[in-house]
Amino acid sequence: xxxxxxxxxxxxxxxxxxxxxxxxxxxxxxxxxxxxxxxxxxxxxxxxxxxxxxxxxxxxxxxxxxxxxxxxxxxxxxxxxxxxxxxxxxxxxxxxxxxxxxxxxxxxxxxxxxxxxxxxxxxxxxxxxxxxxxxxxxxxxxxxxxxxxxxxxxxxxxxxxxxxxxxxxxxxxxxxxxxxxxxxxxxxxxxxxxxxxxxxxxxxxxxxxxxxxxxxxxxxxxxxxxxxxxxxxxxxxxxxxxxxxxxxxxxxxxxxxxxxxxxxxxxxxxxxxxxxxxxxxxxxxxxxxxxxxxxxxxxxxxxxxxxxxxxxxxxxxxxxxxxxxxxxxxxxxxxxxxxxxxxxxxxxxxxxxxxxxxxxxxxxxxxxxxxxxxxxxxxxxxxxxxxxxxxxxxxxxxxxxxxxxxxxxxxxxxxxxxxxxxxxxxxxxxxxxxxxxxxxxxxxxxxxxxxxxxxxxxxxxxxxxxxxxxxxxxxxxx
Numbered sequence: 001x002x003x004x005x006x007x008x009x010x011x012x013x014x015x016x017x018x019x020x021x022x023x024x025x026x027x028x029x030x031x032x033x034x035x036x037x038x039x040x041x042x043x044x045x046x047x048x049x050x051x052x053x054x055x056x057x058x059x060x061x062x063x064x065x066x067x068x069x070x071x072x073x074x075x076x077x078x079x080x081x082x083x084x085x086x087x088x089x090x091x092x093x094x095x096x097x098x099x100x101x102x103x104x105x106x107x108x109x110x111x112x113x114x115x116x117x118x119x120x121x122x123x124x125x126x127x128x129x130x131x132x133x134x135x136x137x138x139x140x141x142x143x144x145x146x147x148x149x150x151x152x153x154x155x156x157x158x159x160x161x162x163x164x165x166x167x168x169x170x171x172x173x174x175x176x177x178x179x180x181x182x183x184x185x186x187x188x189x190x191x192x193x194x195x196x197x198x199x200x201x202x203x204x205x206x207x208x209x210x211x212x213x214x215x216x217x218x219x220x221x222x223x224x225x226x227x228x229x230x231x232x233x234x235x236x237x238x239x240x241x242x243x244x245x246x247x248x249x250x251x252x253x254x255x256x257x258x259x260x261x262x263x264x265x266x267x268x269x270x271x272x273x274x275x276x277x278x279x280x281x282x283x284x285x286x287x288x289x290x291x292x293x294x295x296x297x298x299x300x301x302x303x304x305x306x307x308x309x310x311x312x313x314x315x316x317x318x319x320x321x322x323x324x325x326x327x328x329x330x331x332x333x334x335x336x337x338x339x340x341x342x343x344x345x346x347x348x349x350x351x352x353x354x355x356x357x358x359x360x361x362x363x364x365x366x367x368x369x370x371x372x373x374x375x376x377x378x379x380x381x382x383x384x385x386x387x388x389x390x391x392x393x394x395x396x397x398x399x400x401x402x403x404x405x406x407x408x409x410x411x412x413x414x415x416x417x418x419x420x421x422x423x424x425x426x427x428x429x430x431x432x433x434x435x436x437x438x439x440x441x442x443x444x445x446x447x448x449x450x451x452x453x454x455x456x457x458x459x460x461x462x463x464x465x466x467x468x469x470x471x472x473x474x475x476x477x478x
Contacts, residue, residue, distance in 0.1 A: 002107075004029040006330075007121065007130030009113060009275070012038015013307050013319035014136030015096070020327045022105035029130065030100060031109045031123055035093035039138050039308070040316040042093055047161045048181055050085045052348050055188035059350060062188075066387055076189050078166035086162060115280035118300045132330055135290060135298070135305040136319070137275055139268040144173070148233040153240055154262040157182075163261070167191050171246055171259035173230055175202040178265040180214075180349040183222060188350065193222035194257055196248055200226055203347060207359040207408040209394065214410060217351055217390050225250065225257065235262065270309045285311065294337035295329045296322055304330050313343050342426045346415035351390060354418035357406030357425060360396060369399040373456030377411050380451065381443030388412045393452040395421070402458060403430035413445060420449050432456065 004027045008018040011032030021028050035042050064071035100106045111124035120129045141156035143149065155163075157178055170186050172179040175197030187193040195202065195218075201211040202218055218224060228248040235244035244262040248255055270289045278284055283291040283299035289311035296304045304326045307319035321338070328334040344356035363370045377383030377391030391411020398405050407421035420435065428434035435453045440446050 001120075001127050001129055002029075003129045003131070004107070005131050007031065007128065007133045008136065009121070009134070010038065010136035010138055010307065010309075011036040011096070012040060012136060012138060013316070013323045014038075014134055015100075016320060016323035017134050017136070017306075017326050017330070018106070020331055022103055024331060026105065026331075027107070028105055029107045029109060029123075029128055031111070031113045031121070033110055033112045035090070036096040036100065037089075037093045038136075038316075038319075040319075042089060043158050043161065045316050046092075047085050047089050048157075048185075049348055050088070051081065051161070051185045052181060054081050055185045055350070058188040063387075073190075076166060078189065079164065081189075082162065082164075089161075112274070114274065114276040115282075118281050119302065131302065133303045134326055134330065135275070135277075135303065135309060136307045136323070137271045137309050139270050139308040139314070141264070142267040142269045143264065144230075144266045146173075146230050146233050149264070151237060152233045152235040152244060152262065153238050153242070154233070154244070154264050156264055160263060167259075167261040169194070169259035170261045170263055171244060171257055172196060172263045172265065173246065174265035174267070175199065175224070175226075176205070176265055176267070177203055177347040177349070177353075179263065180218065181347060182263060182265075183218075184349040187222055192259075194225065194259060195222060196225045196228050196230060196246065196257065198228060198230075203353060206347075206353060206355060207394065207406070208361050210353060210355070210408045210410050213390065213392075214349075214351065214353055217410075218349070221350070225255075227251070233262065268308065268314075270311065272309060287311065295335055296326050296338060297329070312338075313340055315343070315345055318343055342422060344418050344422045346418065348415060351410055352412065352414040353408075353410050354414040355406070355408040356418055356422050357404065358396060359406060359408070360394075363396060363405060368405070370396050370405060371399055371456055371458060372396055373452045373454070375448050375452040375455050377445070377448055380445070380448045382445040383412075383448060385443070386412050386445070391448075393417070393448050395449075395452045395456060397432065397456050397458070399458060402432060404432060405430070409449075417446060417449055420446060 006021045006026050007029045008014040009031045018028050018030050061071050061073050100108050109123045113121045113123040116122050169192040172183055172195045175195055183193045183195055202215045203211050228250045230248050232247040236242035244259055246257045272284055272288050285291050290298055290305040290309055292298055292305050292310055296306055298305050306322035306326050308314050325336055325338045328336045346354040373395045375393055377388040388411050394408045396406040404425055409417050424434045432453050435450055440450045
């Protein structure tokens, strides 16, 4: 049995730990059956955002008339769009693999693995052992128990990026961020879109007011079937093409929705089962994620975990943040707890959404006294120039400490704007004066953040539930 100083399971953010270990002269076993780079590079954030940027160009052309410019989309070279994206992805993944193979400190195992003991793994037909182990094996798309789905061709985020042609009609099961991002991509290029969701709000993990506005705007662009129970799916068998029929029930009434592509985005499940973690003595959470302490140590001494398989910050930047701490805790002997309080996120759909910190429903649940400052894009000079009628910034502040508790943005470039709030929270402890007293370029879109801060009223009670955006916004001149 071969023994290694460090075994890293997963070729995504686990590579950060593996590379540091190799630099320190440790022998490293890297286990990754798929292309290196992890979900983000191969099946997630990078390909999706490259495709969505194409959709942004299409949306700009469609909106040209609002700016008194006559323009139209004459043709969409869909195979070319996919090739441009995936050729880059494949080249990057291959480059990472070449670099790993060229380093004598690495032994790369391109096999699936499972634990045979707390620190032993069967990789292919070989058993190996590690002095230390880092589990960064991620998650996979969840396949819901829908009658007929196992016999029907459908796509997930693992397969959707290599379609050979633009589908005429895409039916999405699930109204989370993955569905909404891909719906924006296909819809912008001309596909008919239907999103089926079991709840009242799309992207329901967001601040409720943001989710409500998002659902309103998104529903004006595409067909959204809310409060729906999927009863059955029928269509061609896996691997074949043809019309797919999804039978749903809404308010006791059954209806059929037909499309030529079915996309299922019903959440993700951790790969702890395929690794046989529970059989090797690892404690799991109720949902099957690896249980870790504040130092990302598992229940097995000498084994750490990071990334989606931990289930705490399911973003690439979250996994990188955790990898930084695993390096300190596992390799540098500088025990450092992970602080998740300032963990931003963004949804790159149309419209964009971004957030950091607590949501309004969290504050109500925890009975924290708070107040809200909000400001609409359209009442700023740049917001008017962009003609963004729907965008707004919402900032939640503690009535007692007068510090930022959370911030949520819907609208143009919200994924960029949120970083001013991230820095204020991380570097200034949420001090509102850090934003109030900073000079903002005029006219720039970032002025909307400062004006939302200025709109916070610490004298009155928290806003009443049900108030409209305009009722809850302090009027200011552009």
